[in-house]
Amino acid sequence: MxxxxxxxxxxxxxxxxxxxxxxxxxxxxxxxxxxxxxxxxxxxxxxxxxxxxxxxxxxxxxxxxxxxxxxxxxxxxxxxYINGDTLEEIIRKRGMLSEKETGDIAIRLCRALSLLHSHVPAFIHRDIKPSNIMITNDNIMKIIDINSAKEFHENSSEDTILFGTKNYAAPEQFGFGQSDKRTDIYALGVLINVCLTGQFPKDKLCTSHGFREIVKKCTNIEPQNRYNDVGELMNDIMVVLGMRQQSGNQYKKSFLDSQLNIAGIKPNPRFLPGFRTLIWWKMITAVLGYGFMVWLTMTMNMTEKDGSQSPPLETNCARIAFFLILLMTVFLVTDYLGMRSRLPFGKSKNNLLKFISAAVVWFIAAIAIIVLMVAVMFVLAA
Incomplete structure (x- = not known):
């Protein structure tokens, strides 16, 4: 009580x-x-x-x-409470997505599902579809509905409760067997096809190089002919996107393990660009990039009109301004915290207008940083 x-x-x-x-x-x-x-x-x-x-x-x-x-x-x-648009709304507003956008969403879905599938016993979502996928204003993908999820029981021959959405649900969800990890993979294949064509595979199969075979394998009527787990699927998507080299049909277990670890960690969109997704090669690239920026800043010198070295205060303030301008450029290019969408015309479909808007904001911010450093220099010198 x-x-x-x-x-x-x-x-x-x-x-x-x-x-x-x-x-x-x-x-x-x-x-x-x-x-x-x-x-x-x-x-x-x-x-x-x-x-x-x-x-x-x-x-x-x-x-x-x-x-x-x-x-x-x-x-x-x-x-x-999540502020953003569902994938269904995004497709309806924008139309078909590019291969890169589709692959990025599919990879994130694989990581999200690996968290459910890695539980013992495995949890099966059973209702993956665009209306259940939310893309936040910070470009974070979330699965917003897990009402249909169930535990996988090895000895069960069929689902006790039928769940799923027409066209996304695998055959086993309609009394032809029990849902397992491959049930979610079926729905993922349908979703990839819808992102690329706007239609279901049964109506129009995507012609995109690489993705066509992925969709066909995901949506095979027989579960044993689909991918065995989302790790295998993610591996093939990364190969298609050029993010990973083809290494034959043999799937390395260590790669799946690393992705399961990633799925269990809570990525933070406020991490610096390069560290947000916790992907190792991106983090190494980011470390090298930021290291180069620091080296470039520290080796920068200022000279007076007569050729003599500028006072340390002026040089250090100039270095700080230079580094902040470099960092601001990185933030704009990588769309840190979704800042580009918050700029004037940031949500416009006209790419030229968005570029001009970002350039103007960059210029104004750069001038503001320089003025701020000059003001700091005068205050410290007084």
């Missing part, structure tokens, strides 16, 4: 302030203490273990879960 009272007390901190989807009992709520906005879901069909697992991992690939309480044969979940 005391636990029920405690649960009621915890939930009482969240007051409903708006409706997300009344039919599915999803509402906006506000914490009465911190005044922050969250999302409240009341689920009648669920697997609490999945939500508890996601809550414990704190993975950035899923909304952060704050409360997970069972009440009257329902599960009440309080989770992070």
């Amino acid at each position: 005391s636990s029920e009272i405690e649960n009621e007390c915890r939930l009482s901190y969240f007051k409903v302030i708006g409706t997300v989807n009344e039919k599915h009992n999803v509402y906006y709520v506000q914490n009465v203490e911190d005044k922050k906005i969250y999302v409240k879901k009341t689920l009648s069909v669920y697997n609490k273990d999945v939500y508890e697992y996601i809550k414990s991992t704190g993975s950035a690939f899923y909304p952060k879960i704050y409360e997970c309480v069972e009440k009257d044969n329902h599960l009440i979940v309080i989770e992070e």
Whole structure:
């Protein structure tokens, strides 16, 4: 009884302030203490273990879960409010995605699913589709709905509850067998095809080099003819994108292990460019790049009109300004924290307009940095 009272007390901190989807009992709520906005879901069909697992991992690939309480044969979940667009909305607004964009989303989905699949017993999502994928304003991908997820039971011959969305659901989700890791891989293959063509594989198979074979293998009717796990799928996607060399059909287990480790770590979009995705070759490149910037800054010298060395104060202020301008350039080029979309015309479809906007902002910011360093120099010299 005391636990029920405690649960009621915890939930009482969240007051409903708006409706997300009344039919599915999803509402906006506000914490009465911190005044922050969250999302409240009341689920009648669920697997609490999945939500508890996601809550414990704190993975950035899923909304952060704050409360997970069972009440009257329902599960009440309080989770992070995410500001962004679903992949479905992005495709509808922009049309088909490029190979690079599609591959990037697919790789991130593989990492997100590897977190579920690596649990013992494995959790199967069973409803991967564009409307369940959110791309935040900081370009972070999150799977926003895990209501359909279930545990994989090796001795079970079929799913006890049928779940899935038409055209994305694998044949085994309709009574032809039990869902397993390859069920999610089927849906991923359909999603890749939709991103590239705007249509389902059964209507129009993508003609993109490399991805066509990936989609065909993912969506094979027979699960044993699909990829065995998301690690294999991710490996082939990286080969197609030129991120990894083809090493034959033999898949190296060590590579999958490294990706599972990555999926369990919570990447931070506020890390410096090069370290946000925690991919080793990007981090090494970033270390070399930032090291070069520091070396270039430290070796820069200033001279007076007569050729003599400038005073140390002036030289150091100039070095700081130079380094800040270099860093600002890196931030703009890599779209750190999604800053380019926040610039004037940053969301325009006209690339020239976006480039001019970024250039003007860069110029103004560079002048501001120089003026600031000059002001600091005069204050210190006074």
